[in-house]
Amino acid sequence: MILKAIAHIKATGQEVLGVLIFETITIDAGWKHDDKGELYWQTPKEKYLPIFKTYQRIEPFRGTSKVVVNNKFEFIAYSGVRCLIGTEAISKTSRRIGGLMMKKAMLSQPMAGKTDEEIVATREKAIKVLEGKGYEIVNTLFTDEWYSNESMKERGVVQIPLCFLAKSLENMSLCHAAYFCKGWENARGCKIEHDAAVAYGLEIIYED
Template identity: 70%
Template structure:
């Protein structure tokens, strides 16, 4: 079974909007029989307070680094609408291109 990750804009969006996009992605992945690799880090380790306590200065960069690490487990990357306007998504897109992941764009 191929593995897939989602790259989706998050900055300036509500939790509800993020989850709505993610749910569309999860439906797509299930329909296509793809195993989802998590790139939406919500546990305590990734809370703002915990990251600040660990000395993380660039919190968005920490999330991007972890997402790219998890991308190494994937065959495919799914890019949600608006990815081309989000700096992290643009970087993930370039990584996917350079490393030969199959790229899927949300309709």
């Protein structure tokens, strides 16, 4: 539970004071009518959802709205009775950052044959998408001096691309999700990262 959190409701511009919690909610259970009007029993579904509770009156809005808590955690919600209920389930293994539950994601991006401008533009687009989903980005673009060709050769690294791949896989261990940019299926490193992400159960997100 997060004390004294402030939620900004994009649909109305209202800000309310309250607490952000995460709960497992059972939905869609009960008797339903199918297309032919016949009754059937809907098996209950469980979702682990963010819920913002407040003592203040929430100004009404239609449908759903983006909600930003403490300028750090974003989710899509509909309005309840003095609460905002998330519509998308999150992982129970999400960690806390600055007192708020966040998930981590990495980028898998083919770079061969791309200009620096193309690489940066694709990366910025991916980061914007992931941050919009509430992810913290784990770096997989290693540009400091330690990873320069000269430095790696001095350390005895023979297969430099393999060194970068190994570091990316190490950072994947910190992640809940992996985002694959267009063309990943044609890049050997990205294909290995994809196989690893699938094998170890990460959420897979593809560039639209």
